[in-house]
Amino acid sequence: QQLDTPTPARDDTFPWRSLQLLQAMAPSPTPPCHHHHHPPLFPDTLLHSTHPQQAATTALRILQHLFNTLSSPSTPQHWHNHPRQQLLNSLDHYIHHLKRCLAGNVRRFQSRGPRNLLLNINKYIHGVTTYLQDHNYSACAWDHVRHEAHTLFRHLDTLFRRMRS
Template identity: 55%
Template sequence: MAGPGCAQPCQWHSTLALLLLIVALATGLPCHHLRTHDPGNALQHLQDMAPRTTLFCNLQKRPFFPATLLHNNLQPHQAAATALRILQHLFHTLSSNSTRQHWPSQARNHLLNKLQHHIHHLEQCLPDNATPFKGPRNPLLAINKYFRDIHLFLHAHNHSACAWDHVRLEALVCFQHVDRLIRRMKHQAAPDPTKPTDKRRNFCATLSWTAVKHWGYG
């Protein structure tokens, strides 16, 4: 039979262990609970921003989303970095003052707010000064070039309604790719509860030893 002084320390031991384990697992996988982007919602905003009349356009050197980015097999942290870079470029491009004269303000503002929301959450997934890619085959470089070409394209066409409508359609492709990246990231980062990782083992071992010392069981 346990002594009268054991019930409270044992209860606190279990509660402390459970609480700290939950915190560790939650902070160890910040991207796992990230909500996927809703392409249908983005589509609605982009449809609301479509021209009210048919545009007869003669556009030269239209930029298109790089096909090489659609087939990359990325690790979760690489997928997060890629999605974040796309959304950051999209926000910078679509928040341009020249879009105000071509797109309805309400739909434009809703879209920009959604972008800010997803950028904020993706930033929480990546450690400071992270270097997710090494070597020449870096998708972030392809993304930078793609958006640089978009800005050159807009400038060449004097930021016309036709040019912005092409960018609007390209934005839809970007949103769809970001959605695929986040889904892949969540799938690959999901923990297997039947196979504790070394990080969990080390944490549990440290926690148990700390609790033993604290409650005087050692």
């Protein structure tokens, strides 16, 4: 069953436009941080679902995570605010749209969806938050998180295609 997703043209460009804004936010990367381990990687198993509601739920939670993380007041001072605001506005738009799309399907999905989906997503998000905290929200830690966000936008492209199937 297909979800009422954003228009295909806008859907097709959202992840790629977001990647451009993400790059514009921090055009000069921080020097390599050899003393930092990388934040937790997104669990690829969440991308293997063929169910549109599961893909939509995963996409929504990723978008919420990105919005909450990138809207943090502890983001590095050297990041440019204008592209960051554009990205946050775009994330907010998609979050609201996905919430509306899922509103009618939530009860049916909850009875059929895997119970550990949100647990896996929340565990990943907690790991990223802990990573930033453990490294005192340093510019280097933020740069690692920004690179992970880059990967998440590519995953969103996959999830959006699954939502339309």
